[in-house]
Amino acid sequence: VEPVTSPRLASRSSLLVWIVPTPLLAIGALLFPVEAHVSLLAFAAIIGWSQLASP
Amino acid sequence: VPLVKGLGGRARGTVTLAIYTVAGATSSLLLGATLGVLGHTFIPQRVSAMALLATAIAAAAAAGRELGLLEFPLPQLQRQTMMHWGRVFDPFLAALLWGLDLGLLFTTRVAFAGVWVVALMALASREAGFGALLLLSLWFGRAMQVWVAAAFVAESGQIPTLLSGVYRRHAGLQRVNVFGLAGTIGAVASLLAQGTHL
Numbered sequence: 001v002e003p004v005t006s007p008r009l010a011s012r013s014s015l016l017v018w019i020v021p022t023p024l025l026a027i028g029a030l031l032f033p034v035e036a037h038v039s040l041l042a043f044a045a046i047i048g049w050s051q052l053a054s055p
Numbered sequence: 056v057p058l059v060k061g062l063g064g065r066a067r068g069t070v071t072l073a074i075y076t077v078a079g080a081t082s083s084l085l086l087g088a089t090l091g092v093l094g095h096t097f098i099p100q101r102v103s104a105m106a107l108l109a110t111a112i113a114a115a116a117a118a119g120r121e122l123g124l125l126e127f128p129l130p131q132l133q134r135q136t137m138m139h140w141g142r143v144f145d146p147f148l149a150a151l152l153w154g155l156d157l158g159l160l161f162t163t164r165v166a167f168a169g170v171w172v173v174a175l176m177a178l179a180s181r182e183a184g185f186g187a188l189l190l191l192s193l194w195f196g197r198a199m200q201v202w203v204a205a206a207f208v209a210e211s212g213q214i215p216t217l218l219s220g221v222y223r224r225h226a227g228l229q230r231v232n233v234f235g236l237a238g239t240i241g242a243v244a245s246l247l248a249q250g251t252h253l
Contacts, residue, residue: 016129019203021235028242030242039183040239043236045196047235048195
């Protein structure tokens with residue numbers, strides 16, 4: 001297993017924090033004036049993504 | 056990260072992650088539907104806009120907490136999911152149990168305040184269907200970490216390392232939580248401005 005200090009994996013982990021929330025934020029923000037219900041689902045997914053959850 | 060440590064080959068790993076995801080989706084869906092039913096039972100229709108507003112206020116308080124502007128403890132169980140399931144049970148059964156447990160959201164420690172706001176929103180929606188969809192979305196966001204991490208590495212053995220790196224980025228994830236809360240406030244404001252109920 002590559003050590004966590006590996007620069008490549010470290011930069012990937014940094015990218016991974018934002019890779020899913022960014023498009024979801026864009027979708028949520030674009031939709032809330034017209035379809036706020038779908039926006040709420042996108043923001044719920046962002047909140048879920050941010051939880052340190054994997055067992 | 057015992058789930059991703061024992062993934063094995065690509066096919067076996069995909070099945071394990073799928074079991075984990077579907078199990079969590081099932082318990083999240085049931086929790087969300089239950090919250091919607093509870094909301095329908097205990098929140099009268101005439102105060103549904105007030106309930107929505109209260110949820111937006113809770114979201115603002117949660118964002119304030121995560122930004123360090125407010126200080127209050129989160130009601131939660133100080134419990135993690137059972138790590139030893141990975142040693143005691145077959146990997147598929149362990150993935151099923153971890154998914155069911157984490158999908159219930161409040162049976163394990165909560166990292167940030169946002170999950171409470173989503174639960175309150177499910178309650179305020181007064182609808183089993185929308186409550187279920189909200190908690191399902193939350194779960195898919197949560198479970199997606201593992202899938203996306205798997206797509207980012209060449210070998211499944213690197214996933215735990217990558218995820219450990221992500222988990223250390225607490226401040227970044229906290230900011231993501233605040234963005235989710237800010238968006239929730241915006242969406243609720245939009246609903247209230249339109250005079251629409253959930």
